[in-house]
Amino acid sequence: MIELRTVTKTYRGAGEGFTALKEVDLHIPAGEYVAIVGKSGSGKSTLLNMLTGIDHPSTGTVAINGAAVHALGESELARWRGKNIGIVFQFFQLIPTLTVLENVLLAMDFVNVIPKNERRQRAEMLLRQVGVGQHGHKLPSALSGGEQQRAAIARALANNPPILVADEPTGNLDSHTTGIIQNLFKELVDAGKTVIVVTHDTAAGAGFERVIMLKDGMVESDKKTFIHQRGALR
């Protein structure tokens, strides 16, 4: 469960400060598939950074599955993040000097929750699950954008985190590949994971259960979709 209370984030610049988030309250139960939408500069990425502990709120609290994320130090955050959050970036951000398989293994090595003798098998399984099992031995540059993003999702799932956060994961992909990625996310939600996606694309095909609209750093709307209703009947 994710709980944000009166989160404000102000960036101090050369002139007056810029407030990216203004007293945002948010509650996301486990297993929900959430879209965060809004125009450029509305505070989407800042909100995502608050959820992942990548950035700290200026005021307010962020609690995720009982952990006060806003109060954790850098090292604690790294450990917590590795176990609890999988992050998918817009530009994939795979380590270019490691193979796709090694990228997934690296995440497991860091967090050390998956037993050593199971890591390779799990990494290969995850890559197969996202549909790039045959590319494990290749460097990321040898893969297409969609394949790289699927590998990045496999990496995000490496330590079996309960929450997956994705920042514009399909922003750089064609519509066909976008569909594949969206289906992957839906499968993860069906498997019980919480998936939060910053996106522009809230079409019905995306399958979100909830859409949170941000404007000027505030929640303008927070609506459950009909899919949620369907999910409720599930």
Add this chain to the structure above:
Amino acid sequence: MTITLRKAFSDLCGSPGRTLLVILALAIGLWGVGGILVSYTILTRDLNENFVQTRPAHAILASNDFRRLDLTALRGRPGVESAEFRDLSMQRIEVYPNDWIPLWLFGVEDFNKPALALIYSEKGEKVPAPGTMLIERDGRLVSNLDVGSRARVRAGQRAREVPITGISFDPAQAPATQDHFIYAYVDKQTYTEITGEPRDQRLILRFNNVKTKKNVQAAVDDLLEYFKSLGIHVATANIPKFNEHPHQWQLNTLLFLQGGIGLLAFLMGAVLVSQLMASILAKQVRQIGILKAIGASRRQVLNIYLTMVLVFGVSAGVIAIPLAVSSGYAFSYFVAGKLNFEILTQHLPVHLYFALIAASLLLPIMLSLPAIMKAINISVHDALSDYGISPDAMGAATQKVSVLWMPRRLLLAFRNSLRQKKRLTITVVTMALGVAIFSTGFNVRASLATLLEDISNSMKHDVQVVLRNQIPREPAVSVFSAIKNVERMETWNGGRGELQSQVVATSSGVGIVALPYDTDLFRPRVITGRWLQRSQPPEVVMNRQALELYGNPAIGSSQSLEIGGHTLAVKLVGIVEEMEKPKIYIDQAQYDTFANPNHYINSLMFVSKNKRYDKVMELKSDIEAAIALSDLNVLYVMSQAERVKVVYDHLNIILTIIVFLSLLVLIVSALGMASAMSISILERTREIGVLRAIGATPNGIFQLFAAEGMITSIASILLGMLLAWPLSMAASVFFGELMLGDGAALRYVFSGEGFVITLATTLIFGSLASRIPARRAIQIPARDALAYE
């Protein structure tokens, strides 16, 4: 291999050019510093060890009364460790047909079991048979003599052939190549036969429990009292510097140069490596952000980058340590050859290897740790937002450049140069130091050249004949009356060099030069006070070396000169600067009144009519021919050109090393600039793509980077030249003190030739350092450059 290790290795292999550059920079720095450490270790130990192993004499006493001395009784005296008669006579030896140089002939008491002042057999006989002699090995480098040669030795009017039956090694002597002497060793009987001089006139001693020259002086004073009680009058008591080789000063200079320049090269190398590491980590910031985002702790990230740095260190160590050891040994052998001593160190101390290994491993870690810590401490948010050089990196300083009128491309080059101010500052300062050292090397060379010129100008004679004894003037002069090409001749008592001090000196062995006070043949540089005048009490002028021995008395003070058992009260009126043995100058007439009532002379100064080198050498040859027909007992005949060469040979090794090491520093600094430029190009790869996209030609981009290189070079030259001035002044003081005595300074000379060479070399190096990476930059296709992260 773990994935983290693999990442470290993959990153290194991903940019092989930059990895090689870092390893090369580290290896060069380690090689330089390691080589210096190795040779420093060897040289500091070995020259002294060579000298000390000979069990050098602590004191040398001369007397005509030693026949009264019971040597066995003397050896039994408490405090006397060993004593031996080791007679020494200055004669002449023909090194090439009709070319004679001084011969130091030692009459050795016991070749088999000498108790002190040991000499080693190197080739041929160890003990010369009666009538034969051994020569010191360095003598072969200034002659055509060797085992089996029959050397012509002239003692006074007698010339005889002496077979050479062996080559010896005497590391306690100054190298023959520099002093242009030959050292030879004969038994006592042969010594008397060759020289015609009585034996057992020179006593060499070692004392027990002495650790300083002061201890030795006390022991000698005690001994002199003992001799007095025996009725033995000691003419001179010479106490050499305690356990110090006569050319230790040269080694000290070299070691200082090595240490100073090595340290500088090390610092510059360190700056270079830390810059490279910072740039590598700058490029990795986003990756560090990702690593942290996927769960890596700071320690884990630190481990990855420390592994990377350790790979650099190990690779550099593998390359540099064997090179450092071999080049350190090579340099030591070079110096040992020049100073005539043996390299005794066969195995370097283990701690030195540990130091080199530790340096190769720890150095890169220490140098890159600040950059690593900075990179891993950055927040994930900041790391993920990092795209290299931010557009606002240009501050007010860069904006100001816009007010200057200049072509837009040059303006862009200026602004780009100012974008990374810290890096620009480091690059310029590093290169400026290289320029300053290089330029200082030339300035010091020019100062030394001026010193040589001063020496040459101070003596206006062309050929000097020095007699082994003082004789009446007229018979000496008449020997040369028929020689042509002589404009005029002056006759002195004493003169320049070590040998003269053997003939005319104070009781404590300080050379005396009695010359007409108004002579125009000697015009040394007076640094304090004035030159001689004829007045009462008699005046003296000392050189710095003599001044030191007299305890640095003030100008105008009264001094007592002990000459031949008499004491003369004199007034010190001036100090002259010269590269010489300790000398005291006095008016000849006043000296004669006091110590030379018969107006004897021992030095004849010839001024030739025709100053051409071949004519002067012809004059010298005529003088030698006249001497051969005479009964003059000649110590040496030397042209002024040859004397200048002797001084030059003493300085040559230092001059060579100065220029070599200075060039090394400049190369290291150019390497620094090349790396800075490479980093700059790497960071701006995407920008190059943009420039290409908006129409810049490859040549235009190449010119842009070349212009940036030139801006850096010119700034470095300007700063370097400014730094060179105080550095040259300091170097002049240092070398002056080393060569001319305490408080002396070489004259600061700005070397115009050096300036041009420095300017050209720096511009060439700077141009290469910017053009090579720039050429690489324009080979990146625009598409790849635009896609570069």
